[in-house]
Amino acid sequence: MITKQPNISLPLKLTFLIFSMVLNCMGIIILQLSDEKINYNKLGFLESFKDIPIAIISLFAVGFISRFGTKKSLIFSLLLVGICSLILPFVEVFWFYKLWFAIIGTCFALGKICVYGIIRNNMIEERSLAKTMNSVEAAYMVGIFVVNMGFGLLISSKFGEFWKFGFMFISVISFITVYLFSVIKISEPSKIKATLLPDLSGFGKLPVVFFLAVIFFIVFTEQSFNSWLPAFYKDHFKVNSFFALQATSFLAVFSYIGRALTSKIIQRFPLHRYFITCVLMIIFILIIISVLLFFFLDNSAVLVYVFPFIGLFLAPLYPVINAKMIATIDKDKINTFTSLIVIFSSLGSSVSSMTISILFENQLLNYYSIYVLSAVTIILLLSFFYFKLLSRKI
Template identity: 55%
Template sequence: MIQNYSRIALPLKISFLVFSMVLNCMGVIILQLSATNISYTNLGFLEAFKDLPIAIFSLFAATFINRFGSKTSLIFSLLIVAICCILLPFVGGFWFFKLWFAIMGICFSVAKISVYGILRNNILQEIPLAKVMSSVEASFMIGIFVVNMGFGWLISSTYSEYWKFGFWIISLLALANVFLLMKTEVLPDAEHSQIFYFSEITGFFNRKYFLFFLIIFSIVFIEQNFNSWLPSFYKKHLNVNSFFALQASAFLALFSYVGRIVTARIIQHFSLARYFIGCTIAILLMLFLFQTLVTNGYLQITLFIFPLIGLFLSPLYPVISSQSINHIRKAEIHLFTSLIVIFSSLGSSVGSVIMSYVFQFEYGGYYALFISGAVIVLLLLSFIYFRSYVSKKENNY
């Protein structure tokens, strides 16, 4: 099965790279639009225009993908992204950013469900699937790094007024990947119903899946807070310029990429549960260290220490997702993935709205660290309970 993956690895990674750049340019846009007297509260709700369409459309996306197939659906979503990125520099107004992010969110819901469907159809075993998902998800982190580094350079250059044209590069990459996908052969999807029935979801209405989706919600809540609001935190509370503020997110993403690549290489040597718990505890310790340094005035050191948290944060999502997806029947994979996307988008949206209100206060950035720490504790407790509950019900976990 890994041989099948080797043929499709590149287009799947590029797909995640493209969507990572369009979804995680939020930090850049918040930084740029906040300088035009748009309040942090309004900018916080901008995240909701990206995430709520993901949540609302995901169930319908599963039906769309069942009808047209994972590969065709992925190609379609990339084409829409390319067109929207071409149009962005020519349309002004805050309203267009809302519409643009809504379209990006809908396309991402289709793309992510398609990518997960392709992976599940080609890889059947838990550890190989965890390795592959960590590798593919790692490209998502590279997208965050590239978009922050690229736009950081553009914004700080003499061509800063043309920063929107940076999206044309994303458009070209999306179009190139469409061509690559058309040349790539993948195993066909399992047979699915082309009509969505609400009753199909009821199988996921139990304690085990509630805990799983709570874990997913918490992970994305933390990830999105760090990725979207870290530049504003660095600029507002650590008094660095826009370029270095964006580099904070860029290097957070770089270390997140390293974390997922390392996970893909070593995961077969560890229990998935112990690896997850170890990473979560490491995040708590690093957050405590960061808060201690900030409180005691060691601001310069924190500029370099905080991005290291990505080493331990990034493996959580692919590890828990691959473990659960491996136990889902192929016929249910699109529906299950759509539920993962829904709770991921809710975590992202709720997190950003909360942070937008927190950042309105003079010392809001420091409170943001405590909020993130509380959610990490919730994540750890939820996972421990999840493992305990599942171990009693299913001996194969």
């Protein structure tokens, strides 16, 4: 728990819940807009309108947060998300989705840096930091489940044509979270001189480089599931939109369980061994999936139920490796370092969506699992060198 401010955990979790819902509604939007004959190439680039602003704004976010403070910056980002989500149901044109995701990406860049800064400035010990981060990140998994289940029920109902009004629910939660932050006190980090661009000196060392590469490919892999698994289910397994979204919801449920269990397990096992074990389990499951796809086509429908199990081992990777690295970073540099995490995460998300859209556009969905397996194999290799370097003094 966060020391001295136990009541801060709820708004922090709600913050990640909100950002999870707006960021992971991409799969729903892809599913719905593809039915409106918008091709996969356009939908693949839609992700970049979210991720590129995240990467760019992250460069300037540290200065903004230093000038206005963590609390005000976080409230501003949540307020903007609430207003934009309130407007979305009333706009019909495709270009507004691009603008909407750009604004959401900007708010997420600010919000994530603020949340990580609050956690790092209140936690000292590595395992406690990892436990807290897993707890907050678990709320992100809840958001994926809620947004897929909620929109799935709405889309499959007789009011399916009004599916966009589901965003008004997100708007209400955003305003509630803004209120919660407004009535509590947050321990702000020491004031530092605000600059236009953050000072990146000291972040060019090999452990940091390998860490950022691992982060890139973890998000690359996560996005392959979060944004595109519903479309994969619908196109390859020919299931309806409701079932496609609910199957993805179960991925989120297993992901939540994975992060919840991680917060307990990491108290007993070294973080690096737990991380490698999770990666190996993902590779094992993906090999089974690939064998079923290529050699047992008649029984491949069982994969609809196998895919969600990956969440048990995929979900812990991001918070575990973040906690491992963040524990080594000075508190006065945590906002700057978090901005780098956000940048490489957003790049991984954007590149993943653009490349996987090629598989969909060219009807190469049999290679979906091979595509993901390749990314996870790279994670295994990079993380091996990363942990080896980190064992030395940075």
